[in-house]
Amino acid sequence: MNNKHDIDTYSKLALGASFYLEESFRCIYESLEYEFAAILFSQLLENIEPSVEDRKIFAKTSLPNDAIGLLQSEIPDILSEPTTKMMSDAWKNAQLRSKTENHKFGLDHKIDSIEILGHLNNFGFFIETIINRHLLFLNQSGKIDDFSYSRFSVAKVMERIIYIFKEDLKNNTIHLNEVQNLFRLRNKTVHYTPDNAKVLKPRISELIKIWTQCAKLIGKLEIQENFNEESFSERILYHSLRLQKKWN
Missing domain, CATH: 1.20.120 (Four Helix Bundle (Hemerythrin (Met), subunit A))
Incomplete structure (x- = not known):
């Protein structure tokens, strides 16, 4: 023993x-909180319209279309500072809501x-x-x-x-x-x-x-x-x- x-x-x-x-x-x-936050974030993004400046920046941006190329590239800012801030605020909002609201995933x-x-x-x-x-x-x-x-x-x-x-x-x-x-x-x-x-x-x-x-x-x-x-x-x-x- x-x-x-x-x-x-x-x-x-x-x-x-x-x-x-x-x-x-x-x-x-x-x-599940993260995945719910992603759903909320995508909904909030629908209310953010790209500005004229955003469209100009994006039109000038050329990115590789393969995984290794993207990983090896320095990704430039493709959105203006105001739009970037709105997106950042939307993500923070989505994260906060995901902790207090319920969602039925199935x-x-x-x-x-x-x-x-x-x-x-x-x-x-x-x-x-x-x-x-x-x-x-x-x-x-x-x-x-x-x-x-x-x-x-x-x-x-x-x-x-x-x-x-x-x-x-x-x-x-x-x-x-x-x-x-x-x-x-x-x-x-x-x-x-x-x-x-x-x-x-x-x-x-x-x-x-x-x-x-x-x-x-x-x-x-x-x-x-x-x-x-x-x-x-x-x-x-x-x-x-x-x-x-x-x-x-």
Whole structure:
């Protein structure tokens, strides 16, 4: 039995899990606020008419039409100072409104903001930390031996999850398809290739399914552990419902 970890280890793992969970949802809230701000900004831009000076500047401006050319060029000011200020003020206004107003994106909305990287990474870290703590609990409560613990504590996270829930999977009382999808998505953030950067746009409905399944799995662990602490599964559902209330 693993005796080198005491109550401090459990406390640090719980604090780590809490940090990752809150950071993950902070990122998703910021993602949707940014995307709503972009919608508001585009509406405000419709009321800004380019001036004669703007048209003259734009007519004289010649920019490369390829990505590398644009990246290597010094982009000149293509709008007059008054128009630039109006656009800047419009963007600030849109950002402020996005924090206080609600918007119904719909369940099929694909999240394209860069903050989605933070959500997927941190939520994956959260699940992994909870799983690591439960493995320690199983070892210290005599449910798995030291050899099995040393083996599974360094295995891939999905192998750890499958091991923990092997009886539930055998009895078909749980499913892991959404958890697998979470780590498939997180893998795209870890390996942020040009192709992954282009396709990584999870739907809101996809994320809700992941949160719901993860909450169910963690709820099962919480029943086994019976720790006197705030429920992580309930916190997931709280954030999920809060997000749906504001954005769906």
